[in-house]
Amino acid sequence: MCSLFCTVIVTGQDIDVSKLPAPAARRVDFVKDIQPVLERSCLKCHNATVSMSGLRLDNREEALKGGDLGVDIVPRHSAESRAIHFAGRLVPQLEMPPKGKGDPLSDEEIGLLRAWIDQGAEWQAGVVLQSRPKPAPGSETDKAGVKDSSTLPPPANGKVDFVKEIRPLLASKCYPCHGPSQQKNQLRWDVKAVATRGGISGPAFKPGKSAESLVIRLVGRLQPGLVMPLQGERLTSTEIGLLRAWIDQGAHWPEGLDPKGYTAPLIHWAYRPLARPSAPRVKGSSWARTPIDSFILAKLQEKRLRPSPPADKRTLLRRVTYDLTGLPPTPEEIQAFLADTAPDAYVTVVDHLLASPRYGERWARHWLDVVHYADSHGHDQDRPRDNAWPYRDYVIRAFNEDKPYARFVEEQLAGDVLFPAAQRFIVPAATITNLIRSRSGNITGSRRCLPESTGQTALMTSIPAFMYCGSPC
Numbered sequence: 044m045c046s047l048f049c050t051v052i053v054t055g056q057d058i059d060v061s062k063l064p065a066p067a068a069r070r071v072d073f074v075k076d077i078q079p080v081l082e083r084s085c086l087k088c089h090n091a092t093v094s095m096s097g098l099r100l101d102n103r104e105e106a107l108k109g110g111d112l113g114v115d116i117v118p119r120h121s122a123e124s125r126a127i128h129f130a131g132r133l134v135p136q137l138e139m140p141p142k143g144k145g146d147p148l149s150d151e152e153i154g155l156l157r158a159w160i161d162q163g164a165e166w167q168a169g170v171v172l173q174s175r176p177k178p179a180p181g182s183e184t185d186k187a188g189v190k191d192s193s194t195l196p197p198p199a200n201g202k203v204d205f206v207k208e209i210r211p212l213l214a215s216k217c218y219p220c221h222g223p224s225q226q227k228n229q230l231r232w233d234v235k236a237v238a239t240r241g242g243i244s245g246p247a248f249k250p251g252k253s254a255e256s257l258v259i260r261l262v263g264r265l266q267p268g269l270v271m272p273l274q275g276e277r278l279t280s281t282e283i284g285l286l287r288a289w290i291d292q293g294a295h296w297p298e299g300l301d302p303k304g305y306t307a308p309l310i311h312w313a314y315r316p317l318a319r320p321s322a323p324r325v326k327g328s329s330w331a332r333t334p335i336d337s338f339i340l341a342k343l344q345e346k347r348l349r350p351s352p353p354a355d356k357r358t359l360l361r362r363v364t365y366d367l368t369g370l371p372p373t374p375e376e377i378q379a380f381l382a383d384t385a386p387d388a389y390v391t392v393v394d395h396l397l398a399s400p401r402y403g404e405r406w407a408r409h410w411l412d413v414v415h416y417a418d419s420h421g422h423d424q425d426r427p428r429d430n431a432w433p434y435r436d437y438v439i440r441a442f443n444e445d446k447p448y449a450r451f452v453e454e455q456l457a458g459d460v461l462f463p464a465a466q467r468f469i470v471p472a473a474t475i476t477n478l479i480r481s482r483s484g485n486i487t488g489s490r491r492c493l494p495e496s497t498g499q500t501a502l503m504t505s506i507p508a509f510m511y512c513g514s515p516c
């Protein structure tokens with residue numbers, strides 16, 4: 044019975060995602076925004092003991108694995124996520140919670156779930172969900188659930204001294220798990236730079252705003268299901284008041300208190316958050332039309348060089364056309380550009396070139412080189428690979444559709460999981476070489492190269508995986 048039914052669901056036909064409430068337009072926090080929704084509305088039937096349709100939502104790994112129908116949550120793609128289709132009641136007979144078995148989610152809750160998925164379905168490490176029925180409105184537990192910052196002990200009066208009053212407190216109650224020996228959630232309170240940067244959830248305190256600071260919400264029991272210290276003696280009201288006052292007074296932390304010999308661990312640039320550097324200030328900066336120009340000008344000046352004069356229109360057109368399509372401009376295109384005296388003539392040309400199918404053909408070549416793509420076998424066995432071109436066309440299409448890079452890589456590493464029922468040609472990493480190796484002319488399956496548990500390694504090794512998958516896996 045299911046096979047017929049499931050096809051409908053899995054292939055996404057008959058699902059009108061435009062009916063879904065829009066994703067919430069803000070950054071969501073799993074513990075604050077998502078955990079309560081799942082715990083109230085879903086956990087009862089999707090947990091470690093009861094897992095309807097094979098789906099567990101109690102921890103991230105299981106939740107992303109999906110259930111009998113396959114993947115239900117597709118990070119960054121809420122509109123393609125079955126969990127959203129079901130919670131949004133788009134699929135008859137598969138409303139979640141099932142009809143009569145629980146209240147439908149509100150539009151706001153669906154918006155939050157969507158935003159959470161679209162933002163990557165982050166899930167603080169170690170948070171395990173438990174079923175928590177919705178409290179009756181106005182009941183004691185309900186009040187506890189909506190505790191706001193007014194329940195926090197007030198900030199202490201008087202100027203707080205970090206060294207005398209705060210540091211000893213952190214040392215006795217927090218260092219055991221956030222100090223030299225352990226750094227839970229990558230947070231340590233004995234190193235200024237790490238404490239101010241925060242752990243995996245981001246900054247733990249906002250100078251001047253104690254009531255909004257994560258650390259205060261955690262020690263003050265405002266965060267559902269989590270309290271700090273996780274074990275051991277809780278902070279007294281006086282201690283919380285001191286911490287609050289320290290944060291409200293600007294979270295002053297004198298230099299020179301880090302443990303002796305501490306050196307910040309090197310973090311590869313790829314794992315750092317994106318930051319916008321400020322453009323260097325340079326003399327003669329009227330030449331610079333964009334902030335990027337300021338960087339170029341600064342380097343030129345450092346080497347005692349002057350910028351070249353602007354190119355004439357014909358040269359400019361030739362350069363940009365080669366650059367974006369790999370071809371020279373046609374005589375007609377040159378005439379048209381020379382005749383176009385509008386101030387944005389160049390912008391028009393660039394838009395036109397980017398929209399050209401030639402753009403993808405030119406730029407796909409770089410990626411195809413990286414993955415050692417070829418239309419024929421090469422060496423002494425040189426013969427056509429009749430079935431290689433769909434991959435080539437997929438890459439070209441990806442460039443022309445402006446597919447985000449992360450998605451492009453994701454599809455190639457995990458296409459089989461992302462599109463379990465796909466009929467069309469999807470390219471997981473291993474197939475590239477499989478496909479190239481296969482002499483029978485068949486596309487030999489869609490195995491992924493890396494075990495699921497090695498997410499990090501997968502990132503590090505995705506390029507070698509693309510290139511060398513054929514033999515090891």
Ligand code: HEC
Pocket residue numbers: 081084085086087088089095096097098109110111112113114115125126127129130136137139140141144145148
């Ligand atoms: C009262 C029990 C119950 C609750 C509560 C519930 N579900 Fe379900 N869920 C089910 C059952 C039963 C199925 C199997 C449905 C079927 O195949 O007909 C299911 C199946 C699913 C599936 C398909 C899993 C797969 O891949 O096979 C998803 C996704 C899902 N539920 C999501 C949710 C979400 C999200 C919530 C909370 C908003 C939720 N469910 C709440 C009972 C429940």
Ligand code: HEC
Pocket residue numbers: 167168169170213216217218219220221227228230241242243244245247257258261262269271272273274275278
């Ligand atoms: C017994 C161990 C333990 C102690 C002691 C402890 N913590 Fe934690 N802390 C944890 C664990 C585990 C987590 C991660 C919890 C999670 O996300 O599930 C955490 C997370 C945090 C976070 C969130 C970090 C992030 O970015 O996700 C903050 C802030 C925090 N702790 C502050 C404190 C403070 C302040 C103290 C002392 C008052 C303290 N902790 C004491 C174990 C501890």
